[in-house]
Amino acid sequence: MEISQFVLASRPLGIPSISNFRLEKTVLNDLNDGEVLLKPWYISVDPYMRGRMNSVKSYAASFEVDKPIKGAIVARIIESKSNSFSSGDIVVGTLPWATYSIEKAETLRKVDTEKVSPGFYLGILGMPGFTAYVGMMDICKPVKGETVVISGAAGAVGIVAGQIAKIQGARVIGIAGSDEKCRSLKEQFGFNEALNYNASKSLRKELAILCPEGVNVYFDNVGGEITGAVVANLDFHARIALCGQISQYNNSKPALEYTILPHLLTRSVMLQGFIVSNYSHRFSEALAQLTKWLNEGKLKYTETIVEGFDNLPEAFLGLFSGKNLGKMVVKVN
Ligand SMILES: NC(=O)c1ccc[n+]([C@@H]2O[C@H](COP(=O)([O-])OP(=O)(O)OC[C@H]3O[C@@H](n4cnc5c(N)ncnc54)[C@H](OP(=O)(O)O)[C@@H]3O)[C@@H](O)[C@H]2O)c1
Incomplete structure (x- = not known):
């Protein structure tokens, strides 16, 4: 054949x-x-x-x-x-x-x-959904009233990660690349706020206005300057799930990120990189919970x-x- x-x-x-x-x-x-x-x-x-x-x-x-x-x-x-x-x-x-x-x-x-x-x-019932689930539930662990920021928020992983944080009772801010995506994040997917990094003069200042008490959780899909802007706004004892660095994937020499390290040190931030395939023992729980939330209308995709x-x-x-x-x-x- x-x-x-x-x-x-x-x-x-x-x-x-x-x-x-x-x-x-x-x-x-x-x-x-x-x-x-x-x-x-x-x-x-x-x-x-x-x-x-x-x-x-x-x-x-x-x-x-x-x-x-x-x-x-x-x-x-x-x-x-x-x-x-x-x-x-x-x-x-x-x-x-x-x-x-x-x-x-x-x-x-x-x-x-x-x-x-x-x-x-x-997507939501496959690898990206499992990534959002373990990144948010096992690493970020947001609790009621905390502020969660997600980069790459309007993508396969980000949309799910943001909604899971909302289900946990957090206030969720998404960062995405267009006004249309930001509108969808708020109107379709229930994000509290969304920022278009392509239209922003200073993401760092806009985040500071939206998060006067600081950011408690950062789910990073993107890396680079966007991450620099979020890290500058982290609260003490914040958690970062380092999920992706798509802004760097086409660079032959990735940008050095050492400028963020003093902030992580002085604010006692926990940063954890993770690869979803290392969490295969969590997939059956993730699939069951994501399916349940989807059927209940608590998650949209x-x-x-x-x-x-x-x-x-x-x-x-x-x-x-x-x-x-x-x-x-x-x-x-
Ligand atoms: N750790 C793991 O096990 C694991 C598993 C799955 C995925 N990931 C990572 O998670 C991230 C998201 O994956 P996904 O499947 O959900 O992809 P996705 O978000 O559905 O698609 C990629 C999105 O990234 C954004 N983007 C592209 N270039 C960018 C740049 N230079 N700066 C900022 N944003 C940029 C674009 O959205 P905008 O319009 O908003 O720019 C694009 O739509 C990726 O970095 C991926 O490698 C990690």
């Missing part, structure tokens, strides 16, 4: 471009016992994939040049030689960016797409859906210019 797949054509220097990807034809082998034939339905593009395009040792293995890009995908089973799945079942797994693929059944998890959009298993397999690289690149509100996914027909 002939299929199309995206491979890594070259490693980017700085901001990645379409030319770092190549669409090519290949042929699938026959199905063996215990395997299934899959057709992708919703494909996730995630900021961490930028790191995998480099050839550096990290928590996630590098993509190999001339080999398929892989990521989280919700797919339909077309044919099954496994007792665990039947054709028509919808599953989630780590699959190649290919029009069809063959996988071992034990690497896949069946999902129910009757009540929620299939893409939610790549949204996705930016790019149509068409061929548009995968463009959707991925859009993450670095803020094209998404909520989770960026590609829908394949």
